[in-house]
Amino acid sequence: MNGAPDAPSGLTGSRAAERSGRSLELREATVRYPRSAMPQLDRVSLAVSPGECVAIVGPNGAGKTTALRALLGIAPLNAGSALLMGRPVAEWERPALARTVAAVSQREEPAFPVTVLDVVKMGRYPHLGPWRAAGAADDLAVQRALARADIGSLSDRLVQTLSGGEWQRVRIARALAQEPRVLVLDEPTASLDVRHEMELFELVQGLTREGMAALVVSHHLNAAARFADRLVLMSAGRVAADGPAEQVLTAQRLSLVFGWPVSVQRMADGAVQLYPERKRVAPGATRSG
Amino acid sequence: MRVGRGAFVLGLTGGAIGAALLGLLVGGSHIPVGEALRAIAGHGDPSVRAIVLELRAPRIVLGFLVGGALAVSGAALQALVRNPLADPYLLGLSGGSSLGAVIAVAFGAGSVWGMPIAAFAGALLIVAAVYRLALVSGGGLDGRILLLAGVVAGAFAGALTSGILAVSESAQVRAAMLWLLGGLGGVGWAGVLALAVYSVPALVILAAESRTLDLLSLGDEPALHLGADVNRTRRRIYIAASLLTAAAVAAAGIIGFVGLAVPHAIRMVRGPGHRGLLPSAFVLGGAFLVVADAIARTLFAPMELPVGVITAMVGVPVFAVLLRRSATAVRA
Numbered sequence: 001m002n003g004a005p006d007a008p009s010g011l012t013g014s015r016a017a018e019r020s021g022r023s024l025e026l027r028e029a030t031v032r033y034p035r036s037a038m039p040q041l042d043r044v045s046l047a048v049s050p051g052e053c054v055a056i057v058g059p060n061g062a063g064k065t066t067a068l069r070a071l072l073g074i075a076p077l078n079a080g081s082a083l084l085m086g087r088p089v090a091e092w093e094r095p096a097l098a099r100t101v102a103a104v105s106q107r108e109e110p111a112f113p114v115t116v117l118d119v120v121k122m123g124r125y126p127h128l129g130p131w132r133a134a135g136a137a138d139d140l141a142v143q144r145a146l147a148r149a150d151i152g153s154l155s156d157r158l159v160q161t162l163s164g165g166e167w168q169r170v171r172i173a174r175a176l177a178q179e180p181r182v183l184v185l186d187e188p189t190a191s192l193d194v195r196h197e198m199e200l201f202e203l204v205q206g207l208t209r210e211g212m213a214a215l216v217v218s219h220h221l222n223a224a225a226r227f228a229d230r231l232v233l234m235s236a237g238r239v240a241a242d243g244p245a246e247q248v249l250t251a252q253r254l255s256l257v258f259g260w261p262v263s264v265q266r267m268a269d270g271a272v273q274l275y276p277e278r279k280r281v282a283p284g285a286t287r288s289g
Numbered sequence: 290m291r292v293g294r295g296a297f298v299l300g301l302t303g304g305a306i307g308a309a310l311l312g313l314l315v316g317g318s319h320i321p322v323g324e325a326l327r328a329i330a331g332h333g334d335p336s337v338r339a340i341v342l343e344l345r346a347p348r349i350v351l352g353f354l355v356g357g358a359l360a361v362s363g364a365a366l367q368a369l370v371r372n373p374l375a376d377p378y379l380l381g382l383s384g385g386s387s388l389g390a391v392i393a394v395a396f397g398a399g400s401v402w403g404m405p406i407a408a409f410a411g412a413l414l415i416v417a418a419v420y421r422l423a424l425v426s427g428g429g430l431d432g433r434i435l436l437l438a439g440v441v442a443g444a445f446a447g448a449l450t451s452g453i454l455a456v457s458e459s460a461q462v463r464a465a466m467l468w469l470l471g472g473l474g475g476v477g478w479a480g481v482l483a484l485a486v487y488s489v490p491a492l493v494i495l496a497a498e499s500r501t502l503d504l505l506s507l508g509d510e511p512a513l514h515l516g517a518d519v520n521r522t523r524r525r526i527y528i529a530a531s532l533l534t535a536a537a538v539a540a541a542g543i544i545g546f547v548g549l550a551v552p553h554a555i556r557m558v559r560g561p562g563h564r565g566l567l568p569s570a571f572v573l574g575g576a577f578l579v580v581a582d583a584i585a586r587t588l589f590a591p592m593e594l595p596v597g598v599i600t601a602m603v604g605v606p607v608f609a610v611l612l613r614r615s616a617t618a619v620r621a
Contacts, residue, residue, distance in 0.1 A: 072513075072514070074510075074513065094513065094516045094517065094518050095516040096516075097516065098514065098515055098516030099516070102514070103514040104514070105508075105510045105511060105514060108507055108508050108510070108511050109508065110506060110507050110508075111367070111368070111371035111372065111373070111432075111506040111507075111508075112367075112368075112373065112506055112556055112561035113556070113560075113561065114506075114560065114561050114562075115560065118503075118560065118561075118562060119507075122503060122504055122507070122515055123515065125500055125501075125503075125504060125515045125516055125517065126515060126516030128500065130497040130498065130499075130500060130501075131497070174515075178515070
């Protein structure tokens, strides 16, 4: 991605004063899986501060999920550092980490029939020891999470009977029951219809307004552009651009990164929206369907 | 089909008491309830007392412990491989345990205390082999691959066991063949004590990990995100399940399908939470095996069927139902 303009580094630099207050941060992080020629993550730097919603966008295989896994201490770094609350993520004990960061992975299939309430209660796991029973504070956190994700009416349903949107909200509720300071979502709206997608992003934005830090990987550039405070555009394991949507989403850059002609428009409310173009068909060529 | 907690505990307790009474009354010689209970209290006819206290009572307690150990082990393994089709028998732990135990017998170390240790070593060896086999596939620790690897490793252990039995000259090893068929008759109170002592640490480990087992049945990644140390838990579960299986096999030979059918039944009525599932599985597994043993003793009396025949009669249909359900889930 040599042709793509660099990230507007001035923006990250201007927040240097807040450096100590960053919730999540990758510094020059490199991840190379064994037997893989190209690094999955190549000197990637990005940061999320409290009260901020950052979206990682980019084509398939750009390293978005690997960046999340590096931040969560699951993908070991070959170089650079991954910091949570300013401390290397590898130094965190898993329960302490789960009390601070709630992460919702792309897919999840429970092996046994389990109710919504039981799944949300599992969000309290890092707050309980092996022997301690759940107490009033835990019940309160669970009830608040159910209400916040608007799934109180589902609490006795088996999760295997839920729609994709409902199941996603259950997992968000479980993440909220962890009472985290940071929320990390990997493709949270991949299988959701318009309404559920919008509801989910509204919910995440509401949480960040209350001071939570949110990092969302999304394929839905338009939704990300409207809700995220900042976009990190990744390409081939690197950060191609980092900044507010209107700076990151330029037609030239997107066309280059996605390898497809894209035009960018500004909506009436000021949001930047992209619009993939049809490839021009050569005159006389027959279109096959 | 879910049942309230009070009714469930009541039913389970009633079932366990009923199973114990059945085990006490059924057998070669007819003993009425009153006399049996008097014998337990230490009164009554000495010959009746001998039958009740030295034959039937240890057999019932052993049945409870073996059935409980196998059921708890199965429940934990199912969460671990995220597959309701798993059990100590299908994952090869029983086969590994019997191999270890037979080797101990062949080397003259076949005491009630020595055999479980050797069986434990055999089970751990099989676990390691199953892990290696599953990793060869490159698909990580896919539950179905683990099951397949377990069946293969179990068959391999069975072949080695047969080989040792065939070439061995010692009468003790010949006796082991009978024990391998599975039965609760042989070991008496000494065997009960050994099994109880070896089971306790394993049960404590599993009880401590029961919340983590809930998380593991969601998947490794969600469990990790929720704060579980997945690898450490997996190691502990495998060790505890191996120890339970080994102690049970050393005491009563190979008895299949208890670990498969029992946890499934409890999940249906009480849900999959392991804090309730593990103790309930222990009680129901115990009661189930005591009843199965009573049936095995009476069906062709005075001939005695291996109790594994009865558990298989129940377990295989359950397996078929689960298989059908999981196949539907895969297609959906």
